[in-house]
Amino acid sequence: MSAAPLALDAIEVHAEGEPGRILTSAAGLVHGETMAERLQYCKENLDWLRRLMLHEPRGYPGLCSVILLPPVNEGSDFGIVVLEQGGFTPMSGSNTICAVTAVLEEGIVPVRGPETTVTIDTAVGVVTAVARVENGKVLSVTVVNVPAFVVELDFPLQVPELGTVPVDVVFGGQFFAQARVADLGLELSPDNGKELARAGALIKLAALEQIHVTHPDNPAISGVNLIMLHSGDRVPGRQDRNTVVLSNGKLVADDPSTWTGALDRSPCGTGTSARMAALHSRGQLAIGEDFSHHSIIGSEFIGRLTGTTTVGSREAVLPTITGRGWVTGRSQWLLDPTDPFPSGYTVGDIWAPGA
C-alpha cells in the first residue's frame, strides 16, 4: 500500500488584486512558543513548504501565502506567518486582509457583528483588524498595523546602472527602501512592469549591501525586504500611486539582468504604512488624514495615521490600512510521496535563476 499524500487545505483570496493562499491546516508543521520562534522555525525548517506552495506546479510568481496558527496571546483569534517569494515574513497588509476575509467568510472565526474585530498574533506584535460584514460577506478590512517608523530619509543609495538613488528607509511591518519612480526615469504603468521590476531588483541588491537595519524591539527582524517605487511628494489633487517589487527567489548579484521580480498587485499594506511614516516625517501627511494609495492595477488602500508612539528611541506612527478581499476558491493541495518535485520547481522563463 502506498503512503498517503500530504494534504493541505487552503482558501484562495485576493486583496485588491494581490493573491494570498490561506493555509488552514498547516499549523501542525510549525513549532515554537512565541510568534518570533515560529517565524524562525519556518525560516529554518519549512522553506520546502514555502516553495511547494508558491512555486510551480502549485504556485506562480505573483502568489503569497499565509499559515494560520493557533494564537499565542490570550484574547487573540489566531497567529500568522506569511510566505512570500523572497522568504518568510512576519507581517503583510494584503495577506492579513486575505486571512481575515477567509476566516470570517468561511466560519473559522465567528462574525460577531457588522463590525467584527479580529486579533492576530504576528512576529512583530499583535495586529487587530476590523471587518465590516454584511450578510456573511466581508465588505472591507481595516488593519490596525504595528507602529511604523523612519530610519532615514533620502539615503543616497549607489545603484549600478541607475546611479545615486535617494531612498527612504522605513519600517511598516517589514523594512522597505522607497524611491521616487521619476528618479528612475520610469512611470508607474502596468505596461512598464518588466522595467519597474528590474529597477526594483537593482535597488534591492544595492540596499542589501549598503543599508543595515534592525528592528529595535526585535533583532530577528532585520534587513531591507521590499522595494517601493512611488509617485513622490504628496501633491494635493494628484493620485498617490506605487508599486512594490517582490523578490522572486534569490537575487543573483553578478547577473541582475536575469532577475524577474513580481510587482505587488495591491497597493501593499506594509508599504503604505511605511510610506505614511515617511510622508508624516516630511510634513506631507497629518495624523487623522486619509491617504488614498493606488496600486499598479489601480486598486486602492485607504491608509490613515491614528497617532504617534516610539519604537526604541525612534519616533513612530500608528498606521491603519483599509482594503477589500475576495475569496476566489477553496482548495486542497496534495504532495504525493512519489512526486519527484517535493518542493516544486522553477524555470528561468518566468523565475529568477536560483529561485
Ligand SMILES: O=C(O)[C@H]1NCC[C@@H]1O
Ligand atoms: O500588503 C503587503 O504588505 C504585502 N503585499 C504582498 C507583499 C507585502 O507583504
